[in-house]
Amino acid sequence: MNKQDYIKSKPVQSFVEWIAPMLDTPDSFNHKYFLKKQKRDWECDSIFCAYENYSWQFKYTDEFQKEIKGTSFCECEEVLHSLSVKLRNGVTQGNNNICKEVSRQILQWGGVTNRNIDKIENIENMGQEWFLYLLQTKEQFERNLDSNEYFRSEIIMNSGFTKIYSLLVDDFLIYDGRLGAALGLLARGYCEGKKLETIPEELHFCWGAGRESIINSKEKSRRNPSSDKYRFGSLYSPKVHLENNIRANWIVQEVLCNTKSKFNCLEESKKMRAFESALFMIGYHVKDHLFQ
Structure with a gap:
């Protein structure tokens, strides 16, 4: 459809x-x-009230080993926007180190680093740099954003990777x-x-x-x-x-x-x-x- x-x-x-x-x-x-x-x-x-009462106790370390933490929607939105900009720039520049580091931060923010870091390493162990996987996945999403029948089997999907994709692709929950x-x-x-x-x-x-x-x-x-x-x-x-x-x-x-x-x-x-x-x-x- x-x-x-x-x-x-x-x-x-x-x-x-x-x-x-x-x-x-x-x-x-x-x-x-x-x-x-x-x-x-x-x-x-109400549903809007649920947004107003948003609460997620997050904590992660940035690339300078500084601890970033917060709870409110505004705090989350601020760090997610920053991480999104870094991730997209890393993909555009073809900077594999940046893409891996920002992805780690996203997963740590979401409390889902377990096994997901290993999945990233597995992709690279199979011969594909992580930034290239993200670039190809982003291009595929954007090229076929109006269909849900285009997915290649290599796309990894779970509660961790949806967080990465959400910061990489527009209008992706x-x-x-x-x-x-x-x-x-x-x-x-x-x-x-x-x-x-x-x-x-x-x-x-x-x-x-x-x-x-x-x-x-x-x-x-x-x-x-x-x-x-x-x-x-x-x-x-x-x-x-x-x-x-x-x-x-x-x-x-x-x-x-x-x-x-x-x-x-x-x-x-x-x-x-x-x-x-x-x-x-x-x-x-x-x-x-x-x-x-």
Whole structure:
């Protein structure tokens, strides 16, 4: 499916209309849970409120071994913008060392260095410099950005690499397990509200379990947005992950372009990141959510 067919489909258009009042109307989307790492309650009463209450405790070391840390959306957005500029310049200049160092910083910011650094090294061990892999992947995304059927098998896709791609390619969301869980939750709410028999394929977003959920099987369903009637799949393969990422890019762009909310008051360059941040917070814990 290409972008135009996707966004013009009845399920997507109907979903955009359904979600519009929940963007910033008070008490339109009440969601709450307990943040274990920060040991505090978190809540929102709209999707925009979820963005306003964004919190991610990040820490990484830059190329000068200086520790960079923060928590707020503004702090995250500032460092991500800086990392994006460095990464893109490194790719343009063909500077492999810069690309590897910035990629390490991105993965460390996201808390997903485990195994992903090894994947970068594996690419180089197979004879391809990392900057060239990024350049070819970026060119392929940009050349075929309106389709989700063009992917070569060599593209690596997981919760770490989506962060790198998001800073390399315009309008590319960080599609991790939390974002997938949030989109699945909203899709489930839409299906319940419309009393649909099944989930439309266009709105079937896959989710991923968090690290602590994988370790502790009792926590495994924390990010599973499914109900007895509406069952959402998990991010079980790179191909599925990438296809979900592309469809998420499209539907979030469509929501932002065709609704009126406080998101429209943000700088153009920050709108998509702000919506992504709202979904990130919502997706931390979705299994107990009940729609009004």
